[in-house]
Amino acid sequence: MPQENSAAKVLFHLKQDILTGFFVAGHKLKMSALKERYQVGVNPLREALSQLVVMQLVQVQDQRGYRVCPVTQTELVDIYDTRAHIESLCVGLAIERGDEAWEANIVAAAYRLQSNADLLKADGDLQAWEKLHQGFHYAIVKGCGSEELLRVRLDLYEKASRYRNLWLQHNAGHGAFDVNQMEHEQLVTAVLARDLDSAKKLISQHIIVPSQVLQGLL
């Protein structure tokens, strides 16, 4: 992160601000306000915004500036549905291709997640928990060995996190930890047993079910 140009730094922070919901959906991103917030000129800002347009987090209208992409129920369903399919594809390939090191990393990540769950649950530090959660699932899909596929997966995860954070804002310090924990154990078992069908079904449900809760918000 350090020693990057301004545009990269702005991109990082602005992306966070959109994903976490600081700038809500549809919000007009005025240059003057952004200049003030990130302490840079218009050109680095335009570069960062251009990149966010490609990531489909920001919309641009010619001569009418930038605004945060709207959130819709249709997109929410589509993103989570697609995520379920992609994640399922990753898991399937990982089971086919994964080696012993891959298995070991899964066990390690599962342990880290489980042992910290209670701690973070007490603190209510959901962001930290989410990071471990992400690391656990990444350990599994990493076994697919395809950079392209993992990139697609990451893009969708980030787009989805915008909706997930929308839920966190309205349900601060609630958390459905316990349900997850059991699902994770089942998933690890199925994956290590190379049980393709079970693993695919489990991971698909693990993504789809929470998304149905989110649909109530929109």
Add this chain to the structure above:
Amino acid sequence: MPQENSAAKVLFHLKQDILTGFFVAGHKLKMSALKERYQVGVNPLREALSQLVVMQLVQVQDQRGYRVCPVTQTELVDIYDTRAHIESLCVGLAIERGDEAWEANIVAAAYRLQSNADLLKADGDLQAWEKLHQGFHYAIVKGCGSEELLRVRLDLYEKASRYRNLWLQHNAGHGAFDVNQMEHEQLVTAVLARDLDSAKKLISQHIIVPSQVLQGLL
């Protein structure tokens, strides 16, 4: 396309120039040269380049400018392998979800492709043929109904087209039309018969096999 800002126009042309191979892999993209070529200032250029960085067609090194992303055999294999899986996923969902209008569009696109094949074959106009070819396959996958999935598919297609055009440059006016035509007929039959397994296998092979020819170039 008209009435867009300079950056968008530059993005379009520069992207074409990279995908078609006018700017070869690894080529240093100097501001002075780009300014000359596209007749714009540095700022629209930087915006366009920033977007191409997100699309993974251009690399940026801080204070050391931009250059066209290198092509590697590893990436080639990965892209085509991933494309095969994604396209297969799209076809599968399309067979599940497609309606009658979808079927009609497939037949229409297949007809257009077939009836123009001989004409374009004589002219050697591969770009025009490729457009029809693309349209045919899009007609099929469109039935999956997922904007997100179709976007992922398009991104991968464009990344792959860089490698495909690399081949076209070295084999101008050759073309493997006939092999394709038969595969297309089989694919239409399987899709319209809602034969999931056959359709998935066919589309997967349709993508993988040509990629093996491309591997010889690198």
Add this chain to the structure above:
DNA sequence: TGTTAGGTTAATATCGACATTTTAATCCTT
């Protein structure tokens, strides 16, 4: 009272210029 026209304000898109950093070319030393 609702609508439209005009003028005012604000924001955007682009350019030119400057400071900083990298790349190269030259020169000096051993």
Add this chain to the structure above:
DNA sequence: AAGGATTAAAATGTCGATATTAACCTAACA
């Protein structure tokens, strides 16, 4: 003559300024 240090050249990243365009507010008219 070779290697390293110094200097010159070129390219990059950023800012401020300007012209152009859209948004807004007011007022006059139907």
